[in-house]
Amino acid sequence: MGIYAERPWLALYAEGQPADISPEHATMLEVFEASLAATPDAVAIRYFDGVLTFADLDAASDALAAGLAEAGFAPGDRMGLYVQNDPAFVIGLLGAWKAGGAAVAINPMNKARELTYLLTDSGATALLCLEDLYASVARGVLPETQVRTVVTCSPLDRQARDDPRVLGDVVRARPEETLDLEELLTTHAGKEPTAPAPGGEDVAILTYTSGTTGVPKGAMNTHANMVFNAEAYREWMRLTPADSVLGVAPLFHITGLVGHIAVALLAGCPLVLAHRFHPEVVMDAIREHRPTFTVGSITVFIALSGVEGVTAADFASLRTIYSGGAPIAPAVTDQFEARTGRYIHNIYGLTETNSPSHAVPMGRRAPVDPNSGALSVGVPIYNTVVRILGEDGEELPPGEIGEIATSGPQVVPGYWGKPEATAESLPGGELRTGDVGFMDEQGWFYLVDRKKDMINAAGYKVWPREVEDVLYGHPAVREAAVVGVPDPYRGETVKAFVSLKAGAAATPEELIAFAKDRMAAYKYPRSVELVDELPKTTTGKILRRELRDQSAPATPTG
Structure with a gap:
């Protein structure tokens, strides 16, 4: 566990979780073949009324x-x-x-x-x-x-x-x-x-980054990377052949690849698929197939809990729900639990970490940072070392905000055909994530935001995530996204885009006042724009970049 060997978060592993895992299989094919040999006639995929063993x-x-x-x-x-x-x-x-x-x-x-x-x-x-x-x-x-x-x-x-x-x-x-x-x-x-x-070190699949900071890069997810995190999912979530996995994340995404396909193949349990995410159709699949585990973006669970007629009984089979891929406001998890009776465990990782590098231990509730109001993304999973780095690459102590740097068996060896990008993002095999966060004294990690999304308002740093979390506390808010927009006086100022819950009403002025009452003067949004839907990726991440672009002043012509 490297520099964190003495950290108190190790005690969290004692709560029914093994402190170390050593995957028995080196490749995903061997994983599949082991489950095939054990139970060849067991259901591997449920697809509408179709079944594949x-x-x-x-x-x-x-x-x-x-x-x-x-x-x-x-x-x-x-x-x-x-x-x-x-x-x-x-x-x-x-x-x-x-x-x-x-x-x-x-x-x-x-x-x-x-x-x-x-x-x-x-x-x-x-x-x-x-x-x-x-x-x-x-x-x-x-x-x-x-x-x-x-x-x-x-x-x-x-x-x-x-x-x-x-x-x-x-x-x-x-x-x-x-x-x-x-x-x-x-x-x-x-x-x-x-x-x-x-072999274990051979590339199993190339998964491409979003290209938000340049051209998309093909992360070389090896068989060994995928096997390790499939095993991490199985052990952390305590999955057995008696379970079943609900496939709500796109299979092309690393969450779908590892948190759905790889773990289902390893655990020898069914994977429930429904072509693409449609809330009503997925709810029908839940009612029919009674899956026990799923992991997906928070927007997926907001949509499912908003399906007309949904009750807590519909979610009764889902004993384990994890959400990652986008920040989660504490108010959203509370609202989901009140509607469904199920607690959403946080999980965090990237394409380059083959899904999780951090997760909230089963049976634990993620703490909320009293200063920022952020919900913890959990603790590092097995065999994973995480550091918080300052601007000069120095390691920061608990409580200080810096870039999250991750190393472990799940981290990819590099990007396909891009040695320069590999050297920049993975120096010495440690992934510089581009995400900003901190670790508290107890060892819980918190994601503040992406480095590139930080807003500089008259010299004050404003992290969009904190403002969004406050807005999610308003009873009418369904989804919120905050961006920095040009301002002639402050350089940048804070703008929020908000979609409202069905049947709810709120004015921009009301939402601004709500945030103003709950945060420092330089943080609250100076403008709020109400929209029907926020732009998202297919994995459910809200596209702040598109919102920034549409808020930018037009480039003069002629």
């Missing part, structure tokens, strides 16, 4: 690997996964590994420019793609890439009772110039892969 997944991914190899996919190659939360994503992931290669996670909301960049940067030679995404996006950009093999699939595959709310407008459109996934699996049924098995 571990044996079904094994047979399908074997056939895909054989088909890819026949089409020229070689060991070391990479296959893009341009798919929603469908069984095809899991089949594609396992198939790429069995063919000796790696996968490239692609956001299904990406358009031509973004898809071209990801395929070109990763050097992908194959693409598994939804039929509609092939027709609308991929077909036009593939000639500019190295992709030689395209396999298309439909969200209607592997189930019969498609939900009209998310699949009602789906029409099968089999592109003749591509390989159809289900046809490929039938043609190559019974064939076994011949490629060498991957």
